[in-house]
Amino acid sequence: MEDGRKDIILDVEDVPRFGQWITLSIQHLFAMFGSTVLVPFLVGLSPAVALVSSGLGTLSYLFITRGRIPAFLGSSFAFIAPIIAAKSLGGPEAAMIGCFAAGFIYGIVALVIHKVGLRWLMVILPPVVVGPVIIVIGLSLAGTAVDMAMYDPQHNYSVTYIIIALITLAATIVCNIFFKGFLNLIPILMGIIVGYVCSALAGIIDYRPIESAKWWEMPEFMIPGITYTPTFSWEVIAIMVPVAIVTLSEHIGHQMVLSKVVGRNFLEKPGLHRSILGDGAGIMIGSLIGGPPLTSYGENIGVLTMTKAFSVYIIGGAALTAMIFGFNGKISAVIGSIPTAVMGGISILLFGIIASSGLRMLIDNQVNFDKKRNLMIASVILVIGIGGAFVQLSENVSLSGMALSAIVGIVLNLVLPDREKVTGDIFVK
Template sequence: MKEQQQGIILDVGDTPKPITWLTLSFQHLFAMFGATILVPFLVDLDPAVALISSGVGTIAFLLITKGQVPAYLGSSFAFIAPLIAAKAAFGPGGAMVGSFMAGIVYGLVAILIKTSGHQWVMKMLPPIVVGPVIVVIGLSLSGTAVDMAMNNPNQEYSLLHFSAALVTLLITIIFSIYFRGFFSLIPILIGIICGYGYSLAIGIVNLQPVVEANWFSRPEFIIPFVNYTPTFSWQIALLMVPVALVTLSEHIGHQLVLSKVVGRDYIEKPGLHRSILGDGTATMIASILGGPPNTTYGENIGVLAITRVYSVFVIAGAAIFAIGFGFIGKISALISSVPSPVMGGVSILLFGIIASSGLRMMIDSQIDLGDKRNLIIASVILVIGIGGAFVKFSDEFELHGMALAAIIGILLNAILPKSVGTSSNEDEVNSNKKHSIA
């Protein structure tokens, strides 16, 4: 990877000058901002808490990886549907307990990787399993995106509100396709800003809460033993924990891409076990504060690739800014004032991209759907996941949707015999190393 070292502006351990540091950190903040606040918006959590937990989680990640991995962690889209289901069934406290358990899974996997290597993870999660599950993650949320785009606050169809969603969507697409450099990395944020401006023009924004908000305020934390009493439930575990199997694959993919960008082998040093432990710790921290689970962000990896600034101090600076923004009441109120159709317009594209990235993973991994084994695995995962199938053992023990689809996919991949002429599991593992969730 030595060739990747050419043209570095700031290496991993370099400290930038103050003004440069400030500018570069703000750039990373903008890259993650739109997606990070969109997740809590969709699952009805406080965006300010999401910002704070992403900042604290990123700093924890940097410490656990010994300051060697310049990655920013923000809100995970994979957990949106499970969080909504967990909140509906068990309240916000139950959703946070589920998130904490998902973080524990990361810790257990990190221990296993430390003792037995990392190949077994990718054998358990080949592209034929992960690809369709990623499609399920995107498409299972499509109804939510469309409802947000088309309806007014009374949940009635409104052409006026739908127009805000369409304007937001169009602008986001334009910046994604026609702009280059840094602007191509923040189309979500630009789309939200422009959609917000259009919404102001047509009169569907209420700015009164922004005017009344204090400059400094306490976010709506959801803290165990303060706001709720944590209780273990198999149903919560089955809703949330299986999603970690997919996000683990996402994490490994990001680490491999980051290794190529920076010119280091992060799987070997500081080790995949450390980065996975850091990711899981960030998710557990978020659950304790009342934010959505965290994951490494591809948007920020893109910023690293374009700027050739790999300094972990720049990443840490962005994390500190995120924490600070979370305590500024005016900013929190401004975020909350964004109309649902604007977020719906962005979500139409984002959720579609997530689903499409699952298809891309299978295509790039040369998964042959003409092979009956692959066709069966993909078909079963898609219908069970998108159709919302569930298995109910009792009132407290239920497995459904994405979680059920992921588990059945893993089991089918393990028990169905390999077909003649198909690639081995080892080939799928090597191919999967190139890809991750968008």
Template sequence: MKSRKDIVLDIHEKPSAINWFSLSFQHLFAMFGATVLVPFLTGLSPAVALISSGLGTLAFLLITRGQVPAYLGSSFAFIAPIISAQALGGPEAAMLGSFLSGIVYAIVALIIKGVGHKWLMRLLPPVVVGPIIIVIGLGLAGTAVNMAMLENPGDSTTYSLLHFSAALVTLLLVIGFSVFLKKGFLSLIPVLLGIVGGYIYSIFVGLVNFNLVLDAKWFQIPEFVTFYTGVDFSWTIVALMVPVAIVTLSEHIGHQMVLSKVVERDLIQKPGLHRSIMGDGVATIIASLIGGPPNTTYGENIGVLAITKVYSVFVIAGAAIFAIAFGFIGKISALISSIPTPVMGGVSILLFGIIASSGLRMMIDSKVNLAINRNLIVSSVILVIGIGGAMLKFSNSFELHGMALAAILGIILNVILPGREEVAGDMYNIGKKSA
């Protein structure tokens, strides 16, 4: 147990006014780069994403009774499904899928409250979750590369060395900051620093258009979108987005284990995994009602807690309020929108690769033995089905795509193939080893 002197601010302690401001801003910067990257990639509003992350975090803190100091931001797992859903029915369709995913969270939370959480761990062992996370990262690899080197990411004939140079500069800066900044506040925001550096380079080479920033108002109502404005229900949308909750649920559990280690409290027992999952689900539902991407707890902010020893939920709430306020500042929204596509492409190359690598690390940390045929089969099927973009199409109204199909097949194979208990891997070890 940490001694009293090691903890700067405990979970329910309030900071002074000046410290409150600076500590909350630190959490805001830690989540900022990744949170605005998701809407940037999916065509949603970065301003709405900031607002939804703030509202979602406040809802999470209330539902967990102020006992879990976690910040929620945009989920990377939903990038590809959101893009596909929007192709079917616009942003409203994506919001419908997001809403239903949040409902899945709520249902799982209620089941956990009734019967406990071990069934979920058996359904989602590392041999299933690890390859699915790899699919998330590698499935987006083409998107990142096209953003980095094409003047028009939708047209392969528009290769631009100038654009690619901006992507490479950004990528190298993020790598440099990640490797060489090992202590202090700046070490927490290498992605944001890389984006700033790439943005400055892009200004010098003429890739930035400031007209939108100059024309934007200081106070501006962002463009909210919701699913109940006319989108028709579609089983294809359900099949695209709802199964992704399988991945984000396991991600949530891992984060709660790591956070429990950081604050030296068993958060899975108190306030309970059912409360934190319910909070995550409600945050995603809130996002779907205003046009933001689904939310998830952020490892970046857990890192801030571990380094600063400031566990106060009041600091987390302050960061959420700042995020909401930023969403209504038109100049900031316009500035985010002015970031050139290749800059975000350069960042994405690393981030998507890290997502894939984290799935591999999950399998290694859990000691999943791929010399055993059942593990090799489960992981192989998930990887090829997911990355290859396989599709199960029953009719024009129901299609099961890539990652969703891979997740379902992985779960089924893990359940029906013999030897599951002996070789599935212990997901609880991940939280212990990552802390």
């Protein structure tokens, strides 16, 4: 893994100069900003809390990994549909309990990997299972993206909203395809800015909350035992936990890519168990204050690739800056004023990219669909997940959508004959 050792500006343990520190930290913040605030916007949580959660989660991650992995944690798109489903069952409080359970699963998996190794996880979650489930995660959200792009807040069909959504989508694509350097790494943020300007020209932005917001104010934290009384729900757990198991493959993929970029084997030192534990701890910390589940961000890995500045101090600086932004009332109000048309345009692309990532996993790992077992597993996962199938286990507990498709896929992979042997790393990002 020597790719990342060439032309290093700052190595992992290096302390940057003050001006360099501030500039590079803000650059990382911009890279994650659009995606991290989009998730809470879509699921009805506080973007300000999400920023604080992202900062705290990243700092805890750096601590648990002993300051050896320069990874930034931001809001996970994989949990959008589960959070929405959990909120429909018991409100945002139930969703937070489910998020905490997801983080706890990460901790259990980290402990097992530390004791017995990684092979068992590879057997349970081969690409033929993970790929289709990721496709389901993306496509199950397609209706949400299209609705935001087509309808105004009163759910009336709006040509203005469609035009703004398409302009936002076009700006994001153009930025990602044709721009070079840092702008190429922040297409979501650039798309939101262009869409917001178009919305302002169209007169569909309500500026009153921005005018009345304070520069510094406390985010709307949701703290169990203080702002609400937590209640346990097996149905919410059944929604969240299977998705958490699947997103572990994303984590492993990011660690492999990050190892190649930096030129160190992070799966061995400080160890995959530590990075998974750090990710899970970030999720649990965020859930205790009302933030969405976290994951390492490809955008920030892209920034590391571009700058060759791998210092964990830069990542820590970005985390602290994110927390400061979370306490800025004006920034929170601006985020809240973004029209759904803008987010709809962004979501059309992002949710499609999630689905395409699942397809990419199948291609990169050369999953052979001439084999009947692979074709059967993928087909069943896709139809159950996208079709909205559910199993009512009891009056208050049911398995549905992504959770059910993931479990069915895992079972089919284990019971069908002619399962491929695990011979090495199967997770390719």
